[in-house]
Amino acid sequence: MHSAIPHLIELQRVDHLIVAVRTEIETFPKRVREADAKLSGARTAVAAARERLVNSQKDRKKFELDVQQWKDRAKKYRDQSGAVKTNEAYKALQHEIANAEAEVAxxxxxxxxxxxxxxxxxxxxxxxxxxxxxxxxxxTKERKVIETLQAEKKQQLDSLLAERERALAPIPEDLRELYTRIAKRHHGAGLAEARDGQCRGCGMRVLPHTLQELRRDPNEEIYRCESCGLILYTLEPVPVPGSASGSERAASSAVNHS
Ligand SMILES: [Zn+2]
Incomplete structure (x- = not known):
């Protein structure tokens, strides 16, 4: 295994966490907007209710004036009725008075x-x-919760970025560049484990020779999946014929058969 692989694995782990935290941080403005949007309905309802009130107050004023006008008119006719000369004119005025009073009512x-x-x-x-x-x-309560969470996440991001610097430090420049280049094309993944003869990044077979090389320690070569291009590493132990793992397998099968 290349000596930088453990650091690259750590770097990738931290990078994945950074992406997750950043993605969550990006949701906060939307969450704040959604919380605020809840108020717009209530605000509209207040505005509509106030408008109805203003209109009814206008109507009230209008009918107040109507009442006053008809009362004034009735009074004017009554005042005139003392001065009329003919019976007919008197009757006409009485009619007007009755009409005005009906309008008042x-x-x-x-x-x-x-x-x-x-x-x-x-x-x-x-x-x-x-x-x-x-x-x-x-x-307001909801916004406070969101803001607290947001502050927490930003703090988490800061400490992850510091962690990233620490992971990055021992990695040679050329490998940093390679990792960054690959990760850009693979949604942040620069490495994949080779397990059970497969690249865990794409599922394609890894050549036995490559697997062997991956297990060789120390090995300052970098191997990449021929299919997806991710940097390969393996956590599988080197199989040695007749080793502890081999006899263990034999022992467990012996137990199963008994
Ligand atoms: Zn692959």
Missing amino acids: KAEDAQLEVMMASEEAERRVRHAEANLKEDETAV
Whole structure:
């Protein structure tokens, strides 16, 4: 095994963690936006309720004016009725007075209805504002949780980056470059284990000769998978005929047969 392989393995382990932490950090702005978006519905509801209230207050003003106008008119006709000369003119005025009074009553009814609607609108505004306040409290809490988590993750990233520097230090420059180049094309993976005669990066067979070379220690050669190009390493022990592992296998099979 090349003496830099353990450091490269460590580097790759740290790099994978860095990618995971960075990916998580990137989700935070979206999570904050999603939390804030929860408020927009409540805000819209408040705005709509306030608009209805303003409209009902306008209606209220309008009917108040109507009532006043018809009352003034009725009063004016009554004042005039003392000065009329003919019976016909008097009757006409009485008719106008009755009509104005009917209009007063109508406007007063309408005014009452609008007042009730206005009160209802006020209640709805208060209700919508209370809802918004509740949502704001919840979102503030949620944002705090997200911010705390974000700070934690950033700290984690910093310590991983420091860890990466430590892993990188003993690796020769040319191998750093090779690793970086390969990792760029393989979603951050620069190495793959050769296990059971296979490259664990792509699943293709690794030549027995290469496997043998991978196990040879020390060996300052770097071997790459012929199929995917990842730097190969092996954690499998060197099989020596008649060694401890061989007799162990024999022993376990003997146990199975008994
Ligand atoms: Zn491969």
